[in-house]
Amino acid sequence: MSFLSLGGLGALWQGVAVAAAAGTVGALVIMYFLKLKRVRREVPSTFLWKRSVWDLTANSPFQRLRKNLLLLLQLLILIAALLALGRLALRGGGKTGVAYIVLIDNSASMGATDVSGGRLAAAARQAKKVVGDMGARDQMMVLSFASRPRVVQTLTGDKRALRAAIGRITLTGERTDISGPLKLAAGLARTVSKPKIIVISDGAFPQGDTVAGCPAPVELVTVGQRSKNLGVTAMDVRRSMEDPRFGEIFAKVTNFFDETLSTKVSLEIDGKLADAQDVSIAPGASHAAIFKVRLDAEHTASVSLEPEDDLAGDDTAWCILEPPKDINVIVVGSISPFLRRSIAAGGRFRISEAPHAGATVLAGDGEPVYVCEGTAPDALGRAGYLMFDAVAPSDGFRDEGTIANPIVLDVDDTHPITAYLELDDLFIAKARKMSFPPETKVLVSCNEGPLVALSYVGGARVLTVTFDPMNSRWPLRISYPMFVANAINFLASGGDENSSRMIHTGDVLVIDGSSAAGKVVVTDPAGNRQELSCEGKRTVAYGDTGQCGVYTVEVGDEIRRYVANLTDSAESDITPGKTLAVGSSTVVAKNAALPENREIWRELLLFAFVVLLLEWYIYNRRVYI
């Protein structure tokens, strides 16, 4: 048993209460004897009574107290009430002086309803058990995590504040990234003594980067029971090559359950049902639902499932249907026929030739995109540059040699340019070994360096492919024209990462605010408006994209719509995980429920009340005890 630590004024109050307890008990004893009013009763003779009392007193210690039954009952009431005021708690195995760092998963998969109240509520219960288990000197920090960690409560021993903080954690529609929160927790653990990290999650996440040298023991507590889920795990809109006014919406529906599940896949455009399919998907399999749509005006489309599963957060995905937009593509120098055909296949590109970059400026919407192959432009301007096997004329771009037979190791499948590109086993005879300026994002890398990199230099967006496609088999693969189309579209959009108007929940929405009058207003799917200042900035970052749905952005007079989708197979796979990789070791989830200190002040008060009733009964009924 222990008294709960209240900290600050609470601790002072506890001290005062405990100090007052001894004095109060003593005062009660004294007042009892001073104020005791005995009832007078006549008896034939007192000598038998006196002899009896004498015998009892002589033979029994504490007789003076024992015979005062009512006093003892009053003492019991007082002590019980004082203990209740002191918030006496029964110890359930907690340790003293431990700094708990509790990570609570609030990703989309925690919305699964396979446990009572949902997985997030179950996780909150587990976290509150840890709070109840805290000793008088223990402290706790609470973090929630999904795509990134968020500090919900800084280190404190105030259990009331901790419980309130845990209760404030709400579900997000984001994916889970465990490595970031673990790294943050490990960093925090280095600043406190006797740290202990407790991860409360459903374990439905990729293990991510391991945290080497974690200074604290890590405990994994999992919630969740099964994996009954059917979700939209991928979505895209593709414009028809033949007629840019038409296109297809592609939605990948995956069954993660161990039984076949059926559902209706519905397409709604601007809230009106446009098409529907009934599908039945085998365990672990996926179904590609394809809907043909017109792309001649801007619309908001959504693909919805109606399954009987445990997770609703991944049952709908949204996309923005955009009208075709002409893009000025300037081919610099000579290019290979494959590249030319790929550019021409884009359909809505207005192609012109130029001996060198900047030599020709065409009228049209947006900034032009220069395409070079083997030849670098003279200088970089405010435009997009797609350069194959060329070094951009700017500081930071350096040719450092040649890579023979580079092997593609990593493709950034989250970037609009390289998403859905199949580059596995791509043969490349040789590539340049290049270094890039700091503002560069590597999209495809090989064993010795970048193969495809996106750089921002002033107003220029430079997408560099470090090898000549003609020295590879890439032009013969379908991913080549897709890459060219994606690259030109991306570069023409001003380098907006959200060029497809579609992001994953939790991603940062980068808004071009150059046309805004000092502020950008974002309205999230729930209708909450948020004003963002863009004074002196070209772009504005909006990170509060935890909800799936349509985000409306008002930039000056212009209204843009973006959509955030979960579309993540790792998140939709809600099979409860049982392990967590930390450094070189693996933490196995605890099956048993966490012990909990149980506050018993309510029971003590109830006991005091019962004793009070008993005293009243004895006093009035004169029963014998």
Add this chain to the structure above:
Amino acid sequence: MANDASGRQGRTLLRASDAEGELLDDEFLRKIDQLQLVSRKIIAGKIHGERLTRKRGHSVEFADYRQYVSGDDLRLVDWNIYARLEQLFLKLFLEEEELHVHILVDCSASMGFGSPSKLFYAKKVAAALAYIALAEYDRVILGAFTSGAPREMGSLRGKRNILRVLDFLARLDSEGPTGSADAFRSFAVSHRTKGIVVVLSDFMDKGGHEEALKYLLAGSHDVFLIHILSPEELDPKLAGDLTLVDVEDADVAEVTISAPLIRKYKETLAAFVTELKEYCNRRAMTYILAPTTLPFDTLILDYLRRRGVVK
């Protein structure tokens, strides 16, 4: 003859009742009419009575033979034996004498305790025993004691005096402290004739009872102690924090009633009764415990008969 007498007396007795109720009634009188008090000792009365004694005398009840000695009354010689044996033997007969029956009723304040009170119960027993004695033409001396010399009525003989007995008893009230030692000393001094002494008391005497009883033993009386206790004393129904006040001397005892205390009280009371009983047994006194819950007629007709007080 006896039935007629009892019938007349019974109708009279109905009018001579105590405030708490009738002391005797017709039905009960008929039941006790044939009873008589028994004395285990040779008691010498001053005049002839109707009670046979072990003393040799002149009744018609044969007792024994003895050899003739010079000077004996020749009228008592059994001539038939002389004819057979040619020796002179005297034929002895039992003496019939009157019996002195002293009935002492404790009238201290403690006897007023209980419902019905112990005093009322004592009065009824005293009235019944007096009636039995009067019916046998024993000499009845009735006394009420608290402390000091007992208040007595004169000696009575014959059933016709039962009304006086009842009047005396009806006027008795419980008051004052118990001082049995003084009372019995005065009694012993003023009554030297041997007889039966029946003491009706609760023996709640803080001065002790041993000294008092010694005065009764000194007179060689055949002593019967009838110890009257109320159910409230045998099993007190008390609870809580109490100040117990002694009704005789206003002495107080502060107690908090608990199960151990009640248990101890009962043990103390049992020890008190046992002590008194053993004291009596060692000194050839007869001790009878009579709770007021014991039906009165059961006490007289059954209980006292089995204990040899009456027959």
